[in-house]
Amino acid sequence: MKPDEKRKHAGPRAADFFQIATLATVSLFATGTTLAADTQAIQDDYFHTGAGHHYLLRADTGIITHTLRDNISVLEGSGGNIVVLTGKDGKFLVDAGIGKSRDKVKAALAAISPAPVKYVVNTHWHWDHTDGNAWMHADGATLVAQVNTLKHLSQTTHVDDWNWTFQPVPAVARPTVLVNDAKTFDFDGSKIRVENFGPGHSDGDLWVYFEKADVLAMGDTFWNAGYPFIDNQDGGSINAAIHWANEAIDHTTDHTLVIPGHGRPAGTRAQVIEFRDMLVGVRDNVAKLKQQGKSLDEVIAAKPTAAFDAKWGHFVIKPDFFVKLVYAGVK
Numbered sequence: 001m002k003p004d005e006k007r008k009h010a011g012p013r014a015a016d017f018f019q020i021a022t023l024a025t026v027s028l029f030a031t032g033t034t035l036a037a038d039t040q041a042i043q044d045d046y047f048h049t050g051a052g053h054h055y056l057l058r059a060d061t062g063i064i065t066h067t068l069r070d071n072i073s074v075l076e077g078s079g080g081n082i083v084v085l086t087g088k089d090g091k092f093l094v095d096a097g098i099g100k101s102r103d104k105v106k107a108a109l110a111a112i113s114p115a116p117v118k119y120v121v122n123t124h125w126h127w128d129h130t131d132g133n134a135w136m137h138a139d140g141a142t143l144v145a146q147v148n149t150l151k152h153l154s155q156t157t158h159v160d161d162w163n164w165t166f167q168p169v170p171a172v173a174r175p176t177v178l179v180n181d182a183k184t185f186d187f188d189g190s191k192i193r194v195e196n197f198g199p200g201h202s203d204g205d206l207w208v209y210f211e212k213a214d215v216l217a218m219g220d221t222f223w224n225a226g227y228p229f230i231d232n233q234d235g236g237s238i239n240a241a242i243h244w245a246n247e248a249i250d251h252t253t254d255h256t257l258v259i260p261g262h263g264r265p266a267g268t269r270a271q272v273i274e275f276r277d278m279l280v281g282v283r284d285n286v287a288k289l290k291q292q293g294k295s296l297d298e299v300i301a302a303k304p305t306a307a308f309d310a311k312w313g314h315f316v317i318k319p320d321f322f323v324k325l326v327y328a329g330v331k
């Protein structure tokens with residue numbers, strides 16, 4: 001494929017989204033096409049109807065700062081949760097949020113302390129956790145990620161379940177400190193362990209454990225009270241997601257605060273156990289139906305998540321979509 005053709009097939013950057021939406025509307029009017037029908041055809045994707053759309057809207061309202069303990073806070077409202085450790089060595093962040101809310105995130109960080117951001121760990125490559133990389137790096141932060149996260153950020157990556165093609169990010173937004181399995185930082189008198197346990201939510205997840213505070217930031221391998229997205233196309237699967245939840249349960253106690261990628265920031269081990277049990281319950285229900293030879297539509301119609309929907313079905317990922325994500329990962 002020639003470079004020009006490749007560009008033609010790749011989707012626009014999120015930053016171009018509003019301009020493209022405007023152009024599409026203008027051209028529809030110009031050709032006299034029925035707006036409603038064509039709008040629907042154009043718009044069923046990550047940034048129009050999916051999670052990206054949800055996070056762009058959410059970024060219009062304020063950032064909520066949750067103060068946990070031992071100088072650790074969580075900023076909620078810029079894509080995925082952003083975890084902040086602040087101290088005399090500067091700030092150590094987990095995830096970068098989305099660029100749209102840069103000014104709000106900057107203000108929230110300044111309100112915590114004047115210390116500069118020294119490190120940002122990307123828990124994985126998804127836009128809602130890495131789109132803020134460029135400005136954070138420009139402000140002096142070193143970007144840290146698992147090797148496969150750098151791979152996705154450096155190349156065109158299409159995600160079928162989001163109906164979207166993500167372009168490579170500019171060089172300045174790419175992580176430069178890479179982790180395979182584990183890396184430990186000595187920061188502000190505490191050890192910070194950054195670890196990968198193989199495939200999970202994607203092929204490049206990291207969790208970040210702040211030893212002194214006993215706080216574990218899990219990125220999207222934990223969603224607190226909402227069905228999770230699973231990036232099946234990029235190494236994730238329901239079984240891998242269950243594996244990560246089990247690792248978290250093994251590595252924590254009732255004293256540990258467990259921070260999810262999405263959902264209520266100050267989670268507990270008990271809530272990770274609930275999350276794991278939900279994943280296992282839905283996995284088993286879906287697998288049983290699939291083994292009976294049922295198609296995806298038939299499995300969705302059978303409502304295998306029914307027992308869990310009241311608690312988990314009202315967040316970003318709705319029950320039918322979650323069943324699709326699970327179905328793809330079971331035999």
Ligand SMILES: [Zn+2]
Nearest residue numbers: 124126220229
């Ligand atoms: Zn994600």
